[in-house]
Amino acid sequence: MRLYYKTVRGIVRAVDDVDLNVEPGEAVGVVGESGCGKTSMANAIIKMLPSNVALYDGRIILDGLNIVELPEDEVRRKVRWRQISIVFQGAMNVLNPVIKVGHQVAEPLIIHAEMDRDEAYKIAMEKMKLVGLHEEVFNRYPHELSGGMKQRVVIAMALVMNPKIVILDEPTSALDVSIQAQIMNLLKKLKRELNISMIFITHDIALASDISDKIAVMYAGQVVEIGSAEQVLLSPKHPYTQKLLKATPKLTGEEKPEFIPGTPPDLVNPPSGCRFHPRCTYVMDICREKEPGRFEPEKSQRVMCWLYGGENE
Numbered sequence: 001m002r003l004y005y006k007t008v009r010g011i012v013r014a015v016d017d018v019d020l021n022v023e024p025g026e027a028v029g030v031v032g033e034s035g036c037g038k039t040s041m042a043n044a045i046i047k048m049l050p051s052n053v054a055l056y057d058g059r060i061i062l063d064g065l066n067i068v069e070l071p072e073d074e075v076r077r078k079v080r081w082r083q084i085s086i087v088f089q090g091a092m093n094v095l096n097p098v099i100k101v102g103h104q105v106a107e108p109l110i111i112h113a114e115m116d117r118d119e120a121y122k123i124a125m126e127k128m129k130l131v132g133l134h135e136e137v138f139n140r141y142p143h144e145l146s147g148g149m150k151q152r153v154v155i156a157m158a159l160v161m162n163p164k165i166v167i168l169d170e171p172t173s174a175l176d177v178s179i180q181a182q183i184m185n186l187l188k189k190l191k192r193e194l195n196i197s198m199i200f201i202t203h204d205i206a207l208a209s210d211i212s213d214k215i216a217v218m219y220a221g222q223v224v225e226i227g228s229a230e231q232v233l234l235s236p237k238h239p240y241t242q243k244l245l246k247a248t249p250k251l252t253g254e255e256k257p258e259f260i261p262g263t264p265p266d267l268v269n270p271p272s273g274c275r276f277h278p279r280c281t282y283v284m285d286i287c288r289e290k291e292p293g294r295f296e297p298e299k300s301q302r303v304m305c306w307l308y309g310g311e312n313e
């Protein structure tokens, strides 16, 4: 799938040929630096696009339907919230301050499922309990809740129509570590009990490792490495993944975290060839000239890097 934006500086290639597969009940972690296209990918999947889209194409297949080509009214009727829902980045901070949170959780049912209020409230209350909120929270306003409680509210909202897939875009980034741990435990519980699929977006690869069965590493609008969490964490293949892991502080061992040299690329004019080549310690001539193919150094671990397939070209 691809999603480009029009800007005064030129075309921003935010999602550039991303390929991702999510199985039922599976959690896929999507990790990468700020601006690499994680949120854009999430918006592409549920087809919530800004007005300055320059290109949106490819295939996003759910039960045989291609969301990319599906008319908006069908996306609304069949897909968005019902099949795939999302906890937007920063959603807990944009709860409506003058509406009780219980009503806000029930709103998708009233608006999209045309349910009557009592029935919608009943389901909203159930979902709020499911995410660990006490009944009396239903009638509170957002300012009367802690950050962790607000995050639970937006998760309840995403679950209210029993979707098969939930996209969580940086769901714990605004929370302190102890609350972050509570929310991670909640997400793990929901995954286990509801057998729901999750796309868990974060800039923090250590956090992704906590819940993900599979990890996709994004760099400059592309998935440069994908594999099982074990493969990506224990045997990372792409030099960028290796740097990301070295940049993560560890409790044990003598190793100091390293920083990734250079700056993230400009998505209006991405580097030629491999987009990571200006920052890569293993750079070869071909990396500057030709975009790497997708190679499989290990079964089900796919990498966009010439180190793993140069001789096949």
Ligand SMILES: Nc1ncnc2c1ncn2[C@@H]1O[C@H](COP(=O)(O)OP(=O)(O)OP(=O)(O)O)[C@@H](O)[C@H]1O
Pocket: 005, 006, 007, 012, 014, 032, 033, 034, 035, 036, 037, 038, 039, 040, 041, 050, 052, 089, 203, 267
């Ligand atoms: N509506 C838009 N118009 C133009 N450019 C955009 C738009 N939305 C995002 N971008 C640009 O697209 C690129 C990818 O942005 P995106 O928000 O998807 O990144 P991200 O990985 O989610 O970053 P973060 O970790 O900071 O949330 C960035 O260069 C961003 O500036």
Ligand SMILES: [Mg+2]
Pocket: 038, 039, 040, 089, 169
């Ligand atoms: Mg984002």
